[in-house]
Amino acid sequence: MTTYLSAPRAIIGDGKTVLTPAWIGIQGKLITYVSVQKPADATDDNTTALEGVTLTPGLMNIHDHISRKSLRFSVNGQTFGERANKLMSRDLSYLMLHSYINMKRYLLEEGITYVRDQGLTGYTAIELRGAIDEGLVDGPYLSACGMSICITGGHCYRQSMEADGPDNVRRAVRIQVSKGADVIKLMGSGGLEHFPQEDPTVPQFTVEELRAAVEAAHDAGRDTAIHAYSTEGILRALRAGVDHIEHGTMMTEECIELMVKNGSALNPTMTGIRGAAAAGPNIKYWDMLKERIFSRQENGMRMAKKAGILIGAGTDTAGTLADEIAMIGDTLGESPVEALSHALGVNALIARRPDMGVLEAGRLANLAAFEGDLTQSLDGLSRVRHTWKDGSLCRR
Numbered sequence: 001m002t003t004y005l006s007a008p009r010a011i012i013g014d015g016k017t018v019l020t021p022a023w024i025g026i027q028g029k030l031i032t033y034v035s036v037q038k039p040a041d042a043t044d045d046n047t048t049a050l051e052g053v054t055l056t057p058g059l060m061n062i063h064d065h066i067s068r069k070s071l072r073f074s075v076n077g078q079t080f081g082e083r084a085n086k087l088m089s090r091d092l093s094y095l096m097l098h099s100y101i102n103m104k105r106y107l108l109e110e111g112i113t114y115v116r117d118q119g120l121t122g123y124t125a126i127e128l129r130g131a132i133d134e135g136l137v138d139g140p141y142l143s144a145c146g147m148s149i150c151i152t153g154g155h156c157y158r159q160s161m162e163a164d165g166p167d168n169v170r171r172a173v174r175i176q177v178s179k180g181a182d183v184i185k186l187m188g189s190g191g192l193e194h195f196p197q198e199d200p201t202v203p204q205f206t207v208e209e210l211r212a213a214v215e216a217a218h219d220a221g222r223d224t225a226i227h228a229y230s231t232e233g234i235l236r237a238l239r240a241g242v243d244h245i246e247h248g249t250m251m252t253e254e255c256i257e258l259m260v261k262n263g264s265a266l267n268p269t270m271t272g273i274r275g276a277a278a279a280g281p282n283i284k285y286w287d288m289l290k291e292r293i294f295s296r297q298e299n300g301m302r303m304a305k306k307a308g309i310l311i312g313a314g315t316d317t318a319g320t321l322a323d324e325i326a327m328i329g330d331t332l333g334e335s336p337v338e339a340l341s342h343a344l345g346v347n348a349l350i351a352r353r354p355d356m357g358v359l360e361a362g363r364l365a366n367l368a369a370f371e372g373d374l375t376q377s378l379d380g381l382s383r384v385r386h387t388w389k390d391g392s393l394c395r396r
């Protein structure tokens, strides 16, 4: 049996199309009807009429760390780093509880129905993905990398699998695949986690090591994503054929050309890297970071957009998806409808999920209803009224 949702408007997710009004048909897990026209078989009995909302596909977050999400809420008197150290010193079983509650909040409070976890807490995201798939607990669709892979002493080495030399890196990738990783995450440069002791401008893996990683991942049908701030780190990754550049803060024309040639995507996680810096001891370096990292990233994103590179919306640990969408939109000079597409149709392309991200017959009935008119302002993104996953209303 088909049921219908009607709403004053819907944003399709392709960056341009808005339906006013909107009629969405759902049968089982799938969307079967999307139109401004009321369907002939819609009645009061099979239709839920939603007043004062904008319907969208369920939002997608392309870069997250689901166990650590509580760190985005600031606590008086404690820096981000202090809170992170405290949380990360706990056993993984405790972090699993955080993952569960964070993902439940995503569904109910943020309208997020897909998340790509980029590691740092063992195999908790893979296990939670299993529990969600089995119907044991509620949560969004999860894509997980298992453990990220870094060089000895490299970025986030305490929470990653260290590997040096092409053979060891290849083996590390194969271990992640055997554990059930959907995507392989590499750490390709320093970052801001321990800035200024850690230098974001240095590359980490060699091209040969990255090539081994990409070959092993692609042989297993997995994409590769790389944490890369530095220009050299980005270039090495692209020369090795890495699929997704995470953060990408120091892009040059050469990076852009290679990304276009390879079809690589850019996932800037603007709010995540700024949020962690603002909440931590790095705040005293804010002006320097703004000049050397943040404004360069904004420039790189504008170059990427001009070149037609896919720019995904992801939060990293310290950001929220609503803020990320707004910040990407501001940086690229986009309308709310265009900005939203980074977390919808664009993320679906990056995640290789043609069954999500756009309101279209045949795709999964993952939807969200936000208060107000999102075509005019993204403020309503913080006011979720309902979320549906696989055609079912998510309940508290």
Ligand SMILES: [Zn+2]
Residues within 6 Å of the ligand: 063, 064, 065, 118, 316, 317
């Ligand atoms: Zn990250």
